[in-house]
Amino acid sequence: MKYYIIAGEVSGDLHASYLMKEIKFWDEAAEFRAWGGDRMQKEGATIVKHIKDMNFMGFVEVLANLKAILNNLRECKKDIMAYNPDCVIFVDYPGFNLRIASFCHLKGFKTFYYISPKVWAWKKGRIAIMKKVLTKLFVIFPFEKEFFQKYNFDVEYYGNPLLDEIQDYRKTQDKEIFLKENSLGDKPIVALLPGSRVQEIKNILSIQMSLVEKFPDFDFVIAGLDTYNEAFYRKYMHDTDAKIVFNKIYSLLNVSYCAVVCSGTATLETALFNVPEVVCYKANPISFAIGKMLVNLKFISLVNIILNRKVVVELLQKDWNEQSLEKEFRKIAYDKRYRTEMEMNYSNLQTILGSAGASKKIAKRMYEIISK
Secondary structure, three states: OOEEEEEEOOHHHHHHHHHHHHHHOOOOEEEEEEEEOHHHHHOOOEEEHHHHHHHOOOOOOOOOEEEHHHHHHHHHHHHHHHHHOOEEEEEHOOOOOHHHHHHHHHOOOOOEEEEOOOOOOOOOOHHHHHHHHHHHHEEHHHHHHHHHHHOOOOEEOOOHHHHHHHHHHHOOOHHHHHHHHHHOOOOOOOEEEOOOOOOHHHHHHHHHOOHHOOOOOOEEEEEEEEOOOOOHHOOOOOOOEEEEEEEEHHHHHHHHOEEEEOHHHHHHHHHOOOOOOOEEEOHHHHHHHHHHOOOOOOOOOOOHHOOOOOOOOOOEEEEOHHHHHHHHHHHHOOOHHHHHHHHHHHHHHHHHOOOOHHHHHHHHHHHHHHOO
């Protein structure tokens, strides 16, 4: 079978690569063409457009790049028609993907959405479109299935693929090798995850760096992505001696004592590695103000959203500053009771998410549907 996959973000590239791996288990003749990243390419996808050329977030940022986005939409539609796949799989990235899904529905392609748009947070009007144009929607949080049932939308839930990815990593990980390769281990390690988008890294990394001189008893290590080179990160590091480790987020979290994490999938990954964290985010002020008016959520980090209470501190916009960060960092670094309480809440999080195996089950279900 021929599969066309669209993932517009780093986390989507990771999820899609694991899905591809499991699709190949059920469909040995599977062929993949995709908009995605390096992980999908390593699993055998022919990459049409790389995520680094399509990753725009925020109202102002989207408007500034509108021409490029419209060109991408036209190019994607044309490429799908030329490839004529047995199905099209959409991974998160809703602003772009729902437009392509509507097009694919009109053209008669089977359409699967994997990692649902967060319509439980905002833009509930998208639900009607999704019900109309999707062959099947797969969700990755238990509360999402309950949410869609209120709208008579029959979605399927098999667990969270992050559990598969972390379990797979733990089969092969070697702490000592990672520590030796990166000259680490003499001090407790603090993971700094500044995000995956250019605007996120610009807004987050320089303030994260303020910790380095204040806390010399820790090794601060940046989780870099090879989408960007070292020189790009160094621009925001203020000549500090913090280390950068590229494409080794799980290896870094596996040895970390605590972490400062840009809001996104990484906040959940950090929790699943049982690492106490502070969550941060800073966007264009206009984009954030518009988003705040539209989003119906008390929290922005997945840890707090899933547990429906404040477990990790969220430093957002004007609260994302050196003084607030220092205060919260002292708590995750030195307050044993605070750390223990957070780790206990992480245990509850694991219970809610369940066990591994989601990627294989979803891949099997997709193959069954397109084989009919």
